Amino acid sequence: MDVTILLLVGLIVLVVILPPILFVHIFLYVQKKLGKRSAPRRAILYLGSIPVWLASLVMIVILRFPVKMDMIPLMKREMAAPAQREAIPRFPWPPPAASSFMTIPLMDFLDRDQPSLDEANRLLRSAFESAGYFELSYYAVPDGFALVSRVERIEPDGRPMAPPHRWEQGGAELSSFSLVGYVRSLFLAPPGYYRLIVFLLTPHPFAQSTRTVSREMAESWLRYGANALPEEISREPYSERFICTALIYEFEKYDTRRDAILRQPGRLSAMAHIEKSEIWRNLQ
Amino acid sequence: MTQLTLPMATCKRRLAALWFAGAGILFFILLIQTIFGRYGERASDAWSWFLPTIMPTLSLVIGVMVMEAIGRKGRSVAVDPFLFRLTFGISAAYMLAVLSIFLLQPFSNVPPFELMNQANFWLGPFQGLVAAAMGAFFVKSPEKKTLPG
Numbered sequence: 001m002d003v004t005i006l007l008l009v010g011l012i013v014l015v016v017i018l019p020p021i022l023f024v025h026i027f028l029y030v031q032k033k034l035g036k037r038s039a040p041r042r043a044i045l046y047l048g049s050i051p052v053w054l055a056s057l058v059m060i061v062i063l064r065f066p067v068k069m070d071m072i073p074l075m076k077r078e079m080a081a082p083a084q085r086e087a088i089p090r091f092p093w094p095p096p097a098a099s100s101f102m103t104i105p106l107m108d109f110l111d112r113d114q115p116s117l118d119e120a121n122r123l124l125r126s127a128f129e130s131a132g133y134f135e136l137s138y139y140a141v142p143d144g145f146a147l148v149s150r151v152e153r154i155e156p157d158g159r160p161m162a163p164p165h166r167w168e169q170g171g172a173e174l175s176s177f178s179l180v181g182y183v184r185s186l187f188l189a190p191p192g193y194y195r196l197i198v199f200l201l202t203p204h205p206f207a208q209s210t211r212t213v214s215r216e217m218a219e220s221w222l223r224y225g226a227n228a229l230p231e232e233i234s235r236e237p238y239s240e241r242f243i244c245t246a247l248i249y250e251f252e253k254y255d256t257r258r259d260a261i262l263r264q265p266g267r268l269s270a271m272a273h274i275e276k277s278e279i280w281r282n283l284q
Numbered sequence: 285m286t287q288l289t290l291p292m293a294t295c296k297r298r299l300a301a302l303w304f305a306g307a308g309i310l311f312f313i314l315l316i317q318t319i320f321g322r323y324g325e326r327a328s329d330a331w332s333w334f335l336p337t338i339m340p341t342l343s344l345v346i347g348v349m350v351m352e353a354i355g356r357k358g359r360s361v362a363v364d365p366f367l368f369r370l371t372f373g374i375s376a377a378y379m380l381a382v383l384s385i386f387l388l389q390p391f392s393n394v395p396p397f398e399l400m401n402q403a404n405f406w407l408g409p410f411q412g413l414v415a416a417a418m419g420a421f422f423v424k425s426p427e428k429k430t431l432p433g
Contacts, residue, residue: 168393182390185390186313186317186322186386186387186389186390187316187317187320187322188320188321188322189320189321189322189323189324254324255395255396
């Protein structure tokens with residue numbers, strides 16, 4: 001048996017078992033010096049001190065090394081792929097069912113004859129940023145990547161709401177005052193509309209999974225994605241065999257309900273979303 | 285010097301008019317909201333919040349007025365105008381406070397039911413003040429009996 005393991009086991013025994021035993025003996029010694037010692041009390045002391053000491057150890061460990069709940073999925077991801085810590089996280093594959101989707105003829109918008117994935121990424125990123133989407137995350141998909149935007153609040157026709165309401169989750173119903181809008185808000189229950197856009201670049205055709213995604217999960221995609229595309233992905237050539245797919249996740253939230261619900265199918269087409277968000281205009 | 289006073293009956297009528305007009309407006313706003321599904325499946329929660337804010341005082345007002353209408357007409361009692369104005373003002377402010385919860389909610393970040401729950405913190409004591417003030421006018425006082433001889 002390895003000496004290191006023996007020492008480790010011995011150390012665990014010392015730390016876990018020895019202190020309560022020592023405590024009992026010291027307690028009994030002091031009691032003997034002060035008064036009579038009764039036999040049943042020794043057994044109770046042993047039975048009581050060991051669990052108390054173990055509970056104290058657990059509390060010390062928890063308080064010293066707190067685990068935040070939102071780190072757990074990140075930890076699980078790291079534990080699942082320890083050899084790929086240098087790579088970006090993987091997007092759920094096949095992707096969860098979206099409200100609407102469409103393919104984007106990205107090749108038509110690229111200037112170079114033999115572009116790389118990096119150029120495709122720059123084009124998409126530029127189109128996003130010109131439309132006001134500055135918070136983006138990257139995920140790996142089979143032989144490609146996914147670019148995820150932040151969940152935004154939109155008008156019923158698909159236009160992004162004016163800032164700061166655009167990025168609020170559950171803000172005031174009236175972003176700008178109009179009498180008609182006010183009367184509608186007063187007597188009707190207009191829901192809040194939210195949208196998340198994902199661009200997937202991969203040469204592999206796919207079918208969306210039957211899984212649905214909650215708004216909270218969609219919001220977490222932005223938090224847990226990579227901030228940039230790794231070089232080993234970006235230097236790959238981008239060709240006609242690649243398919244650029246826009247997945248639109250559309251949510252509705254009524255203020256009488258706690259959670260937003262994913263609309264399937266969406267109220268608007270994917271093209272309407274891409275146009276109203278001004279991404280289509282920025283791609284051309 | 286003559287002290288100005290107001291007849292009790294006049295004060296009661298004016299207070300009753302304020303309460304019934306205000307309660308009527310609130311009632312119809314909530315009714316229209318319920319009909320158009322403003323509160324969805326939780327319409328009963330909205331009514332459960334609203335009715336206790338007005339019904340106790342309304343019941344008191346209408347009850348006393350009905351009793352007086354069918355009972356003997358006693359001597360007219362004079363009321364200090366300050367007390368009447370104070371009661372009227374408190375009642376009007378209370379109505380306005382309840383109305384503001386409905387009218388201002390579209391501008392608020394707080395969902396409607398959460399706003400109603402929060403409003404209970406300040407409407408409760410406010411309603412107590414209103415009840416105490418209204419009690420001066422709508423609680424039937426015992427008639428003084430004159431001894432024979």
